[in-house]
Amino acid sequence: MDASLPASGSAVDTPARAPGARYFDVASTAFVAVYLISQVSSSKLFVLGGLQLPGAAVVFPLSYIFGDILTEVYGYARTRRVIWMGFGSAIVMAAVLWIVQALPPAPDWPNQAAYEAILGVVPRMVIGSITAYWAGEFTNSYVMARMKLLTGGRLLWTRTVGSTVIGQAVDSTVFILVAFAGRLPWDSMLQIAATLYLFKVAYEVAATPLTYLIVTSLKRAEGVDVFDRGTDFTPFRL
Numbered sequence: 001m002d003a004s005l006p007a008s009g010s011a012v013d014t015p016a017r018a019p020g021a022r023y024f025d026v027a028s029t030a031f032v033a034v035y036l037i038s039q040v041s042s043s044k045l046f047v048l049g050g051l052q053l054p055g056a057a058v059v060f061p062l063s064y065i066f067g068d069i070l071t072e073v074y075g076y077a078r079t080r081r082v083i084w085m086g087f088g089s090a091i092v093m094a095a096v097l098w099i100v101q102a103l104p105p106a107p108d109w110p111n112q113a114a115y116e117a118i119l120g121v122v123p124r125m126v127i128g129s130i131t132a133y134w135a136g137e138f139t140n141s142y143v144m145a146r147m148k149l150l151t152g153g154r155l156l157w158t159r160t161v162g163s164t165v166i167g168q169a170v171d172s173t174v175f176i177l178v179a180f181a182g183r184l185p186w187d188s189m190l191q192i193a194a195t196l197y198l199f200k201v202a203y204e205v206a207a208t209p210l211t212y213l214i215v216t217s218l219k220r221a222e223g224v225d226v227f228d229r230g231t232d233f234t235p236f237r238l
Helices: 026-039 059-075 076-102 112-118 122-151 156-180 186-208 208-220
Strands: 045-048 052-054
Touching: 026 045, 026 059, 026 076, 026 122, 026 186, 045 186, 052 076, 059 076, 059 122, 059 156, 059 186, 059 208, 076 122, 156 208, 186 208
Parallel strands: none
Antiparallel strands: 045 052
């Protein structure tokens, strides 16, 4: 019997998580979860200080913060995989919600109209969000990675804020156009897009100290600080 093989019935130690990836699954899961939650919450518009905002404004900016953290710590290539994971998950969610909506309701279930009123718009919201998310997140991660090379890894705040300023402009514009065109007047759409954009950027700026704390802690815990030298920045790879 080969001495290198474990005896029958004996415990086998599983290998430790790969260096530099101890918390990658936690960060990537949080990123995708925030993104999916924002899809459902987008179906409601609320008023804050006289301004109209979609419900996703409460949580969606966190996805850009997580995106910044993922790109800063783990690099563009790994973050690209997570962005595609969120993309695929959102498609599955939209499909399931649409199928459930189309199924005939039980005779004793009186909430079909309520379901359609709230979740019935989610597939369109998801189409808008997927398009905006794809364009905005890849723009954000690309700018983040490029600025890291230009700054030599210094001045993190310039990357987190600068990438958000550009990425959120793309995201907010595309989302409002796809999700609300034909449902709201153009002046309302413009007001929502501008308000949402300013809100998200302010959110990112306010969260900068927390971003610094998480990035510093993750780099120390993982023992990595990825610079995307020689990285293929095309978004069409996994």
